[in-house]
Amino acid sequence: AQRVTQPEKLLSVFKGAPVELKCNYSYSGSPELFWYVQYSRQRLQLLLRHISRESIKGFTADLNKGETSFHLKKPFAQEEDSAMYYCAPFSSNTGKLIFGQGTTLQVKP
Amino acid sequence: DTGVSQNPRHKITKRGQNVTFRCDPISEHNRLYWYRQTLGQGPEFLTYFQNEAQLEKSRLLSDRFSAERPKGSFSTLEIQRTEQGDSAMYLCASVRGGLDTGELFFGEGSRLTVL
Numbered sequence: 714a715q716r717v718t719q720p721e722k723l724l725s726v727f728k729g730a731p732v733e734l735k736c737n738y739s740y741s742g743s744p745e746l747f748w749y750v751q752y753s754r755q756r757l758q759l760l761l762r763h764i765s766r767e768s769i770k771g772f773t774a775d776l777n778k779g780e781t782s783f784h785l786k787k788p789f790a791q792e793e794d795s796a797m798y799y800c801a802p803f804s805s806n807t808g809k810l811i812f813g814q815g816t817t818l819q820v821k822p
Numbered sequence: 823d824t825g826v827s828q829n830p831r832h833k834i835t836k837r838g839q840n841v842t843f844r845c846d847p848i849s850e851h852n853r854l855y856w857y858r859q860t861l862g863q864g865p866e867f868l869t870y871f872q873n874e875a876q877l878e879k880s881r882l883l884s885d886r887f888s889a890e891r892p893k894g895s896f897s898t899l900e901i902q903r904t905e906q907g908d909s910a911m912y913l914c915a916s917v918r919g920g921l922d923t924g925e926l927f928f929g930e931g932s933r934l935t936v937l
Contacts, residue, residue, distance in 0.1 A: 722862075747924050756825075757865070757913065757928040799864050803924025808877060810855070810924040812864035 715740050717813035719800055725819040726790050734785040734816045736800030744802035746776055746783040747810070752796045760785075760798070770794070790820045826929035828914050834935045835904055843899045843932040847916030854897050855926060856889055857913040865913055871897060904936045 827846040857865035873894040891897040915926035
Protein backbone atom coordinates (compact mmCIF):
# COMPACT_ATOMS: atom_id res chain seq x y z
CA ALA A 714 0.00 0.00 0.00
CA GLN A 715 1.12 3.55 -0.66
CA ARG A 716 1.90 5.31 2.57
CA VAL A 717 3.60 8.52 3.69
CA THR A 718 4.68 8.99 7.29
CA GLN A 719 5.60 12.26 8.92
CA PRO A 720 6.28 11.16 12.50
CA GLU A 721 6.24 14.59 14.12
CA LYS A 722 2.98 16.52 14.29
CA LEU A 723 4.75 19.49 15.85
CA LEU A 724 8.35 20.61 15.73
CA SER A 725 9.25 23.63 17.83
CA VAL A 726 12.67 25.27 17.57
CA PHE A 727 14.27 28.59 18.34
CA LYS A 728 15.28 31.03 15.64
CA GLY A 729 18.69 30.15 14.23
CA ALA A 730 18.50 26.49 15.21
CA PRO A 731 18.76 23.73 12.61
CA VAL A 732 15.57 22.08 11.46
CA GLU A 733 14.86 18.61 10.10
CA LEU A 734 11.34 17.55 9.20
CA LYS A 735 11.16 13.82 8.68
CA CYS A 736 9.34 11.97 5.93
CA ASN A 737 9.30 8.25 5.19
CA TYR A 738 7.36 6.69 2.37
CA SER A 739 6.25 3.29 1.25
CA TYR A 740 5.50 3.34 -2.45
CA SER A 741 5.61 1.01 -5.41
CA GLY A 742 7.80 2.03 -8.30
CA SER A 743 9.90 5.17 -8.22
CA PRO A 744 7.79 8.08 -7.06
CA GLU A 745 8.77 11.67 -7.44
CA LEU A 746 8.98 13.37 -4.05
CA PHE A 747 7.73 16.83 -3.12
CA TRP A 748 7.47 19.08 -0.10
CA TYR A 749 4.48 21.41 0.11
CA VAL A 750 4.04 24.23 2.61
CA GLN A 751 1.05 26.10 3.95
CA TYR A 752 1.66 29.39 5.73
CA SER A 753 -1.00 30.85 7.99
CA ARG A 754 -4.02 32.02 6.00
CA GLN A 755 -2.41 31.13 2.68
CA ARG A 756 -3.09 28.38 0.19
CA LEU A 757 -1.07 25.21 -0.01
CA GLN A 758 1.95 25.70 -2.26
CA LEU A 759 4.89 23.79 -3.60
CA LEU A 760 8.15 24.25 -1.68
CA LEU A 761 10.51 21.96 -3.52
CA ARG A 762 10.82 18.73 -5.53
CA HIS A 763 13.62 16.20 -5.28
CA ILE A 764 14.33 16.13 -9.00
CA SER A 765 15.35 19.78 -9.13
CA ARG A 766 17.86 19.31 -6.28
CA GLU A 767 17.67 23.02 -5.53
CA SER A 768 17.45 24.98 -2.32
CA ILE A 769 14.30 26.98 -1.77
CA LYS A 770 14.17 29.54 1.07
CA GLY A 771 17.22 27.78 2.50
CA PHE A 772 15.51 24.39 2.61
CA THR A 773 16.93 21.27 1.01
CA ALA A 774 15.71 17.70 0.87
CA ASP A 775 17.65 14.59 -0.02
CA LEU A 776 15.96 11.51 -1.35
CA ASN A 777 17.34 8.35 0.26
CA LYS A 778 15.93 5.46 -1.74
CA GLY A 779 17.53 2.88 0.53
CA GLU A 780 15.80 4.22 3.61
CA THR A 781 12.80 5.47 1.59
CA SER A 782 13.13 8.84 3.26
CA PHE A 783 12.91 12.42 2.05
CA HIS A 784 13.71 14.60 5.04
CA LEU A 785 13.49 18.40 4.77
CA LYS A 786 16.34 20.37 6.29
CA LYS A 787 17.36 23.94 6.96
CA PRO A 788 20.53 24.88 8.83
CA PHE A 789 19.19 28.07 10.45
CA ALA A 790 15.45 28.42 11.01
CA GLN A 791 13.74 31.79 10.68
CA GLU A 792 10.49 32.93 12.27
CA GLU A 793 8.89 33.24 8.84
CA ASP A 794 9.45 29.50 8.32
CA SER A 795 6.65 28.79 10.79
CA ALA A 796 4.07 26.87 8.80
CA MET A 797 2.59 23.44 8.10
CA TYR A 798 4.80 21.24 5.95
CA TYR A 799 3.61 18.24 3.93
CA CYS A 800 5.65 15.52 2.31
CA ALA A 801 4.02 14.23 -0.87
CA PRO A 802 5.08 11.44 -3.24
CA PHE A 803 3.77 11.51 -6.79
CA SER A 804 3.34 8.51 -9.06
CA SER A 805 3.43 9.14 -12.78
CA ASN A 806 1.77 5.74 -13.26
CA THR A 807 -1.37 6.81 -11.44
CA GLY A 808 -1.12 10.57 -11.71
CA LYS A 809 -1.83 10.85 -7.97
CA LEU A 810 -0.09 13.07 -5.43
CA ILE A 811 -0.50 11.66 -1.91
CA PHE A 812 0.09 13.80 1.18
CA GLY A 813 1.45 12.93 4.58
CA GLN A 814 -0.33 14.12 7.71
CA GLY A 815 1.90 17.15 7.95
CA THR A 816 4.29 18.64 10.48
CA THR A 817 3.71 22.02 12.06
CA LEU A 818 6.98 23.91 12.34
CA GLN A 819 7.00 26.57 15.02
CA VAL A 820 10.04 28.84 15.10
CA LYS A 821 10.25 30.82 18.31
CA PRO A 822 12.09 34.16 18.57
CA ASP B 823 -4.32 35.16 -14.11
CA THR B 824 -5.45 34.94 -10.51
CA GLY B 825 -4.71 31.31 -9.88
CA VAL B 826 -7.11 28.52 -9.00
CA SER B 827 -10.46 29.89 -7.86
CA GLN B 828 -12.97 28.04 -5.66
CA ASN B 829 -16.54 28.94 -4.78
CA PRO B 830 -18.16 29.24 -2.37
CA ARG B 831 -15.41 29.75 0.17
CA HIS B 832 -17.68 28.73 3.03
CA LYS B 833 -20.85 26.67 3.07
CA ILE B 834 -22.99 25.80 6.08
CA THR B 835 -25.74 23.31 5.47
CA LYS B 836 -28.06 21.00 7.32
CA ARG B 837 -27.59 17.27 7.29
CA GLY B 838 -29.34 15.68 4.34
CA GLN B 839 -29.00 18.66 2.02
CA ASN B 840 -27.05 18.64 -1.24
CA VAL B 841 -24.12 20.96 -1.81
CA THR B 842 -22.06 21.83 -4.88
CA PHE B 843 -18.61 23.37 -5.06
CA ARG B 844 -17.05 24.92 -8.12
CA CYS B 845 -13.41 25.09 -9.12
CA ASP B 846 -11.96 27.27 -11.88
CA PRO B 847 -8.42 26.13 -12.66
CA ILE B 848 -5.61 28.19 -14.07
CA SER B 849 -6.31 28.65 -17.78
CA GLU B 850 -4.69 26.06 -20.03
CA HIS B 851 -4.16 23.71 -17.09
CA ASN B 852 -5.62 20.49 -18.38
CA ARG B 853 -5.40 18.39 -15.23
CA LEU B 854 -7.59 19.12 -12.21
CA TYR B 855 -7.63 17.49 -8.76
CA TRP B 856 -10.02 17.44 -5.83
CA TYR B 857 -8.84 16.81 -2.28
CA ARG B 858 -10.54 16.81 1.11
CA GLN B 859 -8.80 18.00 4.27
CA THR B 860 -10.00 17.63 7.82
CA LEU B 861 -8.49 19.27 10.89
CA GLY B 862 -5.05 17.95 11.72
CA GLN B 863 -4.80 15.80 8.61
CA GLY B 864 -3.09 16.16 5.27
CA PRO B 865 -5.11 16.60 2.09
CA GLU B 866 -6.81 13.35 1.08
CA PHE B 867 -7.08 12.57 -2.64
CA LEU B 868 -10.64 12.35 -3.98
CA THR B 869 -10.47 12.39 -7.76
CA TYR B 870 -8.80 13.96 -10.77
CA PHE B 871 -9.51 14.88 -14.37
CA GLN B 872 -7.40 15.06 -17.48
CA ASN B 873 -9.34 17.56 -19.57
CA GLU B 874 -12.96 16.35 -19.27
CA ALA B 875 -12.09 12.73 -18.51
CA GLN B 876 -12.27 11.60 -14.88
CA LEU B 877 -9.25 9.30 -14.64
CA GLU B 878 -9.41 8.13 -11.07
CA LYS B 879 -11.72 8.27 -8.11
CA SER B 880 -10.74 7.36 -4.57
CA ARG B 881 -12.25 4.17 -3.22
CA LEU B 882 -12.84 6.10 -0.02
CA LEU B 883 -15.34 8.27 -1.83
CA SER B 884 -18.91 7.20 -1.33
CA ASP B 885 -21.53 7.24 -4.06
CA ARG B 886 -22.88 10.46 -2.59
CA PHE B 887 -19.92 12.30 -4.08
CA SER B 888 -19.75 13.13 -7.75
CA ALA B 889 -17.47 15.38 -9.74
CA GLU B 890 -17.71 16.67 -13.27
CA ARG B 891 -15.65 18.69 -15.68
CA PRO B 892 -17.92 18.84 -18.71
CA LYS B 893 -15.90 21.06 -21.02
CA GLY B 894 -12.48 20.46 -19.64
CA SER B 895 -12.36 23.84 -17.93
CA PHE B 896 -14.15 24.40 -14.60
CA SER B 897 -15.17 21.49 -12.39
CA THR B 898 -17.92 20.88 -9.87
CA LEU B 899 -17.97 18.60 -6.84
CA GLU B 900 -21.41 17.65 -5.58
CA ILE B 901 -22.16 15.99 -2.28
CA GLN B 902 -25.64 14.55 -1.94
CA ARG B 903 -27.44 13.90 1.35
CA THR B 904 -24.67 15.49 3.36
CA GLU B 905 -23.60 13.96 6.66
CA GLN B 906 -21.76 15.55 9.56
CA GLY B 907 -18.68 13.55 8.64
CA ASP B 908 -18.54 15.43 5.34
CA SER B 909 -17.53 18.60 7.20
CA ALA B 910 -14.10 19.45 5.84
CA MET B 911 -12.13 21.76 3.60
CA TYR B 912 -12.44 20.77 -0.06
CA LEU B 913 -9.40 21.71 -2.09
CA CYS B 914 -9.03 21.98 -5.82
CA ALA B 915 -5.72 22.04 -7.67
CA SER B 916 -4.66 22.21 -11.29
CA VAL B 917 -1.61 21.20 -13.27
CA ARG B 918 -0.34 22.14 -16.68
CA GLY B 919 0.68 19.39 -19.04
CA GLY B 920 0.66 15.62 -18.89
CA LEU B 921 0.82 12.96 -16.21
CA ASP B 922 4.42 13.40 -15.23
CA THR B 923 4.48 16.02 -12.51
CA GLY B 924 3.19 16.53 -9.01
CA GLU B 925 3.55 20.31 -9.17
CA LEU B 926 0.01 21.25 -8.26
CA PHE B 927 -1.38 24.77 -7.93
CA PHE B 928 -3.99 24.88 -5.20
CA GLY B 929 -7.03 27.01 -4.64
CA GLU B 930 -7.91 28.47 -1.26
CA GLY B 931 -10.48 25.79 -0.64
CA SER B 932 -14.19 25.56 0.11
CA ARG B 933 -15.02 24.91 3.75
CA LEU B 934 -18.11 22.80 4.37
CA THR B 935 -19.87 22.66 7.72
CA VAL B 936 -22.72 20.19 8.07
CA LEU B 937 -24.97 20.82 11.06
